[in-house]
Each structure stands twice: as structure tokens, then as C-alpha cells.
Amino acid sequence: MEGQHTAAVAADPAAGGGYFDAYAAMGLLAVVGVLFVTVAFTANRLLRPVVHSPEKLLAYECGVDPVGEDWAHTQIRYYVYAFLYVIFAVDAIYLFPWATVFATAGYGAGTLIEMFLFIGFLAVGLLYAWKKGVLEWT
């Protein structure tokens, strides 16, 4: 029930109210941001000239006529970096909940070692990648 909900929030303003307030503000900011972009482009639409010319719709390639298609083969090696990032990012996010608790009472050195073990495994992975030459640009 709505009344119950608000009552619960009122009872604990620091926690309940704060959380939803913060994200309501985020939501409001999203509206503000979208409004800003909309207003900017509406103003632009009113101010700008429109002069049609097929030439200026061509892709720009240093001033000469575009050669070939709009899409080109590129180095696949970029993909390895993206893949490495996904794995390491999954790893890195565990640091954050850990960071908030590991120094509080009841955790201490044991938790530290657990995390070192965790990071150690990934450091081995990084070392492996390094040794295999994935990080080298050949």
C-alpha cells in the first residue's frame, strides 16, 4: 500500500529516501539532458540554412572522390584487446564490493589473501598473454 510504503520511507529517511531520491535525481537529470539536446537541435533547425548539393553528401576522403566501399577490412587484433578487457573487467568489478568490506572488523588478512589469490590468477593470465605476444603489435 502506498501509505505503508511512504511510512517506511519516512521512518528511515537516511536510507530509503536517500536511495530513491538519488536515482530520481538521476532520472530528472536524464530528462534535463535530453531536453538540452532537443532544444539545441531545434534551435539549430531554426537557424541553419539548407542548401542541397550531392557533392557535400559524399564521404570525405582527404578531398578526393571516395574509393571503394564505405566499409573496409581492419586488423582483427583489436578484437583481442576487447576480449581481454571483458575478462579483466569482470575481474575488476569484484574489487569494489571487496574494497568496502575487507578492512572492517571480522575480515582482515584472510580476505586480503583471498583477493590476492583471485588477482594472482588473473595476473598469471596477463603474464601468459604477454609471453604469448598477444600484447605485442606484430
Add this chain to the structure above:
Amino acid sequence: MSFPGAGLAKGLAVTLRTMTKKTVTAQYPDVQPVLPPRSRGVIALLEENCTVCMLCARECPDWCIYIDSHKETLPAAEPNARARTRNVLDRFAIDFSLCMYCGICIEVCPFDALFWSPEFEYAETDILELTHEREKLREWMWTVPAPPALDPAAEEPKEIATARKAADKLAAAAAAALEEKGDDA
């Protein structure tokens, strides 16, 4: 002895030091530049000195000087003398869209009719208008600075030396005449 990153730090120091120094930007349209003597801005023509010898037009590497002239016969000054002819300048134009400012025309002119002027603001919107005629070239003569002073130890220019010698001689003669007169008296 260098430690890693010394070069990087040095680079930062250089840019920071440059920031505190005076800038070299010239605020041109607001502040006129101070040009050195003998700046090659544009070529000016002192028409009065020109004898239409055509040396400049012939020596010009890219043929950008146009000269038209006609001959004029002067009646003889004395009864038995020949009538003299002389060249009269009809057109003298320089196409500054071709000119490469080499200054050969000025060098070769035997009669000191061409000069460098430091004037440089003569841009035109049409390339054809960069061919400037004699009136314009004559006008630029007013912007030609006086020749720079000679080196203190330099020899006197020949013209001045001869003129001074002549003047000295004349003065001496006048003094002698005056002395003679005094003697007579």
C-alpha cells in the same frame, strides 16, 4: 647521468618556459610590422630616370615587365648639328602575378629607375588586376625609403666625390679671384 623520464620532464620544462616568454605573434592589421631596410615588397619605377633601354624587360626571368615606347626627334639645338632622337616611354607595367621578386630588373637598371619599395599591401581580388601600370609604379616611389647610411669607414660614393672635387676647385678659383681683386684694391 640521466634517469628515466628525464627527457619527458625536459620537454615539459621547455613548454612551460616558452609560456612565460614574450610571444612572437605580430598583430598585423592593428600593428604595422617593422620591416627591415631593403625589404622586397614591390617594385617602384622612377619614370624620370627611365631611358627605355629595355634591359630590365630583357633580363626579367619570367618576362613580367611590359614596356612600350616610341622615338621622338628633337630639333637640332645648333644650326649645323644633327637632330637628336630619344625614346619616350608609353607604357611600363609589371605583372605581379608573375613576378617572383628576384630583383634582377633593379640590379640591371643602369639609370636607377627601379627601386624596391617595402609596400606589401597591394592584394587584388582578381589576378588580372595585379598587372600594375606606370602610374601605380610611380606612386610607389614615394614609399621607397632613403638608402641606408654607408658604413662609417666606407669610401665616399663616386658621384659625391666628383661633385665635391668640382665644388672644391670652384671654391678655390673663387677664392683666388677674390684675392686678386683684393690685391688690385
Add this chain to the structure above:
Amino acid sequence: MSPAATLLAATGSLEPAARSFLSPTGQEIVFLLVGIAVLGSAVVAVTTKQLVHAALWLIVALGGLAVEFLLLTAEFIAWVQVLIYLGSVVVLVLFGLMLTKAPIGRSPDADSKNRWVALAVALASAGTLVTLVVDAFRTSWIDLGAGGGSAAVTGASLFRNWVLPFEALSVLLLAALVGAIVLSRGDKRRVPAPRAGKLRAGRPVGSNGTVAATAPRTAPEAAGSAAGSSDAPSAGSSDAPSAPAASEES
């Protein structure tokens, strides 16, 4: 994932009348609306004929899911969702698409004939998930206190109760890493091999991973496949007729 989330939203209000079924809170309404948006964009993501658009709709769906997590006060998970799924997984997908082939406009060849099978599988898995969730929670009501999903709570539960799975995860990630490296480096190690050994005749360099893995084949076939694949360098294909392709992979 997303249909399940939407239905989860529905089950959230399938509660006894005492629990505000007909007078939902603002939070619940927003949850439901975002859920519908997530479902919609998820459907568009799988039905659109433009590859990159599909990935971008996936971003909308996953971002909406992050908002749902936020509404459920799972703050930490919500931002993990943004950092991992939006910031890296979808970017990885986009990356893969753009590196291989992602023309602007429709890609008719990307349509699969198995769409009905896919639909059946999707419905079946969604049904299983919904049944599971509904059965698990029934009419129990969880009060969403703020801070319930904060990083500190997550950390406490992770390092008090779930340390072993956490450590096992690191091994899993290491395995994934090594696997990725082996896959990506595999070709590179094998490419120079035919050139190094004079006795072993060259195969079309560009297609050694795909063509030769099937079976040893006769020379004309290998030459033909080399000519057919556009990215095979001509030097490799000129060598091809001299011997049948060696199958070192098998």
C-alpha cells in the same frame, strides 16, 4: 532474460490483495513501464534485419534492465550491468560485427531459416524461467529497503558465504583468457609453417584454418578453393598444385 524480467514485474503484482495489487506504488509503475520497454527493444533486437541495429537495441534492452535493477535497489548489480554489459560485452559484439562485416542497411543473408525453432526454444526457456521464479517465490513479499544491494552488502555476502565460488570464478576467467589467446594466436603460429619447411608444399595461406581442416584433398581442389577465396595471397595459391594440402590440424 528480458521477457523473464518483464514477467517478474508482473508476478510482483500478482500478490494477495493486502499487498497493493490495484494501487501500485510509483516505483512499481515505473518498473512495469521500463519492463515493457525492455521487452519491446529485446524483441526488436532479435527481429531487426540490420545487424548493428540489433546490437544497439540490445544496448537499450540491457540498459533498461539496469534501470530495473536500480528500482529493485540492487544498486551495485545495476552498475555492474552498465559497466560489463553495456561498456564491454555489447561493445565486444559491436566490435566483432564491425571488424567482420556490418554493412549499413539490411543484411538479408543474416536471416536464419531456423527462426521458428529459435522462437520455440526462446518460449520454452522463458516458460521454464517464469515457472521457476513463480514457484520459488510464490506469494512471498520482499521489502525493498535501500542499501539492500549496495556494494558493502554484496561484499559481505560474497566474502562471508561465497568465497569458494568466488575463487573458482578466477580459475574460470583464467581459462577463458587462455582459451581466447590460444584461439587468436593459433593462426599466427601456423601461418609461417608451410614457408619454413621446404619439403612441405604451401597451401593457400589465407584459408588454412578453414579449408584444410576438413580433410586432405587433391591438388586441383585446393587450388580451386584458393582462387575462390578472395583474401588468399597469390603466392600461396601458386604453390598449391605441387602437392596435396597437408592436414596438420587433424
Add this chain to the structure above:
Amino acid sequence: MNLLDTVLRCLATLVVFLTFPLVIGQTEHKVMAHMQGRLGPMYAGGFHGWAQLVADGVKFAQKEDIVPAGADRRIFQLAPAVSLLPYLFVLLAIPVGPNGFVGQAVDAGLFFVLAVMGVGVIGKLMAGWASANKFSLLGGLRTAAQLMSYELPMVLAAASVAMAAGTLSLPGIVDSWQWYWLPWQIIGAFVFFTAGLAELQRPPFDMPVADSEIIFGAYTEYTGLRFALFLLSEYVGILVVSALTAVLFLGGWHGPMSDQLGWLWMILKTFALAFVVIWLRVTYPRLREDQLMRFAWAVLIPLALVQLALTGIIKVAIS
């Protein structure tokens, strides 16, 4: 919830979002010029060209909106906003002064900031792909590879601060800041700031927009207001990275008389770091693509891991 108060905070964030980048941009014009022995803009606005960027903005707003013929229209048009707006959210969460002088305190602030900043990369990939220009595509891919490679050391360095503070809330981190964090977190500060610089594709990490190779990367086909939004996102990015570095590593509002002048200290630190960003741009040449990638993976990430270990050990030792 006080609606009016929240609206005012949002609007204040928007104002900061639109004005501070201009200040940074103008500083860049001037600092860069003087470091190169020039004067920089001198005319717009009269006094030393102070209104140059305002004039630029007015010009951009009046320019024609061109979408290339082969482009994917909608995605092309959406990309600048996707690349810009994440920074707006980040600004809201950055604490400026003590006692709640912050747009909106978020409990998981640090993590939120990192997550949201990572979304910007999608905008750049969209721009690169939708432009129908192979140089744009290549630039977009380079951007994405660079952003992903440098996001990781950034996250790790930020995690080190979170460990030291024991909280993810940005005001909480500044509150628990002590002077000895400065030497303690110095490696992390270096890693975070450098990685932030690379995230912004600022020189010397501007390979994705290397004009000598790929014209202007993902932004090649953009003109007018959309281009201006990309530019704005770069300068807001400088503001955000400088402010975050100040908050996480330099103690934010800490300083003499921080109760009254905390906000001033915060702004001073932010602008000092923004100056360093500009200074580095003027001083160093661009890194090559291979150097760029290797620097992230072989230098910054190991350094960040070292910092993590150091933080963990010292923290457990002193607690």
C-alpha cells in the same frame, strides 16, 4: 523529496556542464598559444578573445546539418548525444565541497561514475560505423580499443582508492582522505590520470583521431552542431577526469579553511589538473598505435596491480 531543490541541482549541473568546458577550452586556446610563442584568439569579445568559444558555439548552431548520403541517418544523428550525455550524469555525482555540496550523492558513486563513463564508447562506435566512411570506421574501432584498454587501469586505480577509503561514495572518499594518501596512492594517481587522458583521446593518446592517418577518426563526417557536441564531450571529459582525479587522489575540497572555501579548493585542483592536460598536449608527440596499446597493457595495468597490493597490505596493517 524536495522537487524544487532537485530541479535546481540538475539545472546547476547543466550550467556547469555548459560553462566550465568553455573555460577549459579557452584556457587551452591561450595556454597552447603561449607555449608555442603565439597569442591565440585576440578579437572575439574584445579582451584577449575571451568570447572566442561563445562565438564558435553561435557559429556551430547556425551551420547546416549534413548527413552523408550513405550514412545510417538515425544512428549518425544520435551518436553525439550518446557520447556526450554520460558525462552529464558523472558531473552530478562529483562532490564539490564539504557538508553535502554535491549535485547528488550516490551511494555507489565511484562505481557509478566508472560505469557511466564507459558508456560513451558506444557513441563513438556508433559515429564511426554510421558515417559510411572507412576512415571513420577505423577511427571508431581505434577509439573503442583504446577506451577499453584504458578503462581497465582506470577501474583498478579507482578500486585502490575505494580500498583505502572503505567506501564507494565519492563524498565519503573525500571525507576519509588524509594527507598521507598522497604518497600512498601516487602510483594509482598516475595510472588514473594517464588512463583518463587516454580515455579522452587527448594528445599524446590521440591516435583514434590522428589526422595524418585517418582524417579525424570517427568525427570525420560530422559538421555543425553535432560536431560541436563531440567537441563539448571532449572538454567536459577533461573537466570530469580532472575533477575525479582531484576527488580521488588529491583530496577534493581539503585545504586551509576547507569549511568555507572547500569548493574553491576543489575548483582550483580541478583546473590545475586541466592545465596539466593541456600542457601535456602541447609538449608530447602522438604515440603510435602499438605503443598506445602496449602502454596500457604492459605498463599501466601492472602498475595498477602493484598499487592494489600496496593499498591492501598497508590498509590491513594500519587497521
